Amino acid sequence: AQSVTQPDIHITVSEGASLELRCNYSYGATPYLFWYVQSPGQGLQLLLKYFSGDTLVQGIKGFEAEFKRSQSSFNLRKPSVHWSDAAEYFCAVGEGYGGSQGNLIFGKGTKLSVKP
Amino acid sequence: KAGVTQTPRYLIKTRGQQVTLSCSPISGHRSVSWYQQTPGQGLQFLFEYFSETQRNKGNFPGRFSGRQFSNSRSEMNVSTLELGDSALYLCASSFTVAGQDNEQFFGPGTRLTVL
Numbered sequence: 001a002q003s004v005t006q007p008d009i010h011i012t013v014s015e016g017a018s019l020e021l022r023c024n025y026s027y028g029a030t031p032y033l034f035w036y037v038q039s040p041g042q043g044l045q046l047l048l049k050y051f052s053g054d055t056l057v058q059g060i061k062g063f064e065a066e067f068k069r070s071q072s073s074f075n076l077r078k079p080s081v082h083w084s085d086a087a088e089y090f091c092a093v094g095e096g097y098g099g100s101q102g103n104l105i106f107g108k109g110t111k112l113s114v115k116p
Numbered sequence: 117k118a119g120v121t122q123t124p125r126y127l128i129k130t131r132g133q134q135v136t137l138s139c140s141p142i143s144g145h146r147s148v149s150w151y152q153q154t155p156g157q158g159l160q161f162l163f164e165y166f167s168e169t170q171r172n173k174g175n176f177p178g179r180f181s182g183r184q185f186s187n188s189r190s191e192m193n194v195s196t197l198e199l200g201d202s203a204l205y206l207c208a209s210s211f212t213v214a215g216q217d218n219e220q221f222f223g224p225g226t227r228l229t230v231l
Contacts, residue, residue, distance in 0.1 A: 034219065043120075043206055043222040090159065102149040102164030102210065103172040104220065109158065 002027045004093050006107035013081050014115045021076040021110050023091030032094035033074040034104065035065055039087045047089075050074065061085070086114045117142060120223035122207050128229045134195040137226045141188050141209030147171075148190040149220060150182060153204040162205075165190055166212075194228075202230045 003026045013019055025031055032051050036044040048059025055067040065076045074091060088111045092104040121140045129135050141148050149172075150162040161174040165184035182192040188209075194201055204227050208220035 036222070043224045044208075046219050046221070049219050092159075102147050102166065102208075102220070103161050103174070104149070104151075104159075104208075105161070106151075106159035 002093060002095060002105050004091050004105055004107035006089075006091055006110050008110045009108070010111045010113070012113040012115060015083050016080050019076075019078045019081045019085070019112070021089050021091075021112070023074045023076065023107060024072050025074065025091075025093045026072065027093055027095075030069075033065075033067060034092040034094065035059065035063070035074075035076045036090045036092060036106075037087045038090065038109075044090065047076070081112075081114055083114045083116065086112055088112070120207055120209050120221055122205075122223040122226050124226060125224065126227045126229075128231065129197050130231050131197055131199060133197050134193060135197060135228060136191055136193045137205055137207075137228070139190045139192075139207030139209075139223060141190070141207075142211075142221055145209035145211045145221070146188050147210045147212060147220075148184055148188060149208045149210075150190070150192050151206045151208065152176075153206060153225070154202075159206070162192065197230045199230050201228065203228060 005024045034049045035047040038044050047063045048057050050057050050067045058064050063078050088109045090109045091107040095103050123138045147166045149164040153159045164172040168184045179195045184190045204225045206225045208222045210220045
């Protein structure tokens with residue numbers, strides 16, 4: 001069965017430091033991969049997506065992610081974290097049956113805290 | 117363009133009651149998906165509708181149902197509520213180009229509390 005693993009439940013970084021959030025997936029075919037961010041009490045906002053092509057994808061708010069098929073990973077990175085980045089981050093894989101992305105499988109999330 | 121809207125934002129019910137949640141997708145989006153988010157189970161897919169037809173369904177009991185109207189608005193219903201149904205219910209919509217869906221845009225969610 002398809003699955004997504006985010007090994008880090010909680011990460012704390014200092015403001016201005018670099019960030020890498022890990023995501024590993026299990027999926028038979030070429031996956032559709034996403035990173036979403038959720039602030040407390042809010043819905044999910046898409047940071048970036050990978051469907052095909054260049055394995056390094058750029059997203060909003062200065063985030064990027066790299067798809068590595070050999071490692072089944074799609075790690076999220078940011079060179080310099082801002083206090084406003086404190087939130088929960090979710091990695092997701094789309095099953096894409098018949099062109100549908102309507103069934104996303106999410107990881108458990110990584111909560112990011114930012115120290116001043 | 118207005119985002120995905122969900123009503124109500126907060127709801128308190130008691131065990132055994134039923135509840136209906138509403139979702140209005142972004143204009144032009146025909147696919148609507150529902151997810152349940154709880155601290156223990158995380159985000160879990162409930163079902164997806166496209167052009168008034170259920171296209172995918174997650175592993176939830178039959179107490180959870182949904183439908184989509186001709187204007188793409190969607191409702192989900194939970195009957196005979198249980199304490200474990202307390203959760204944030206998220207709706208997401210996406211548009212389709214050449215038969216391929218694109219990324220999902222999420223609403224703010226409906227926080228359901230079952231007492």
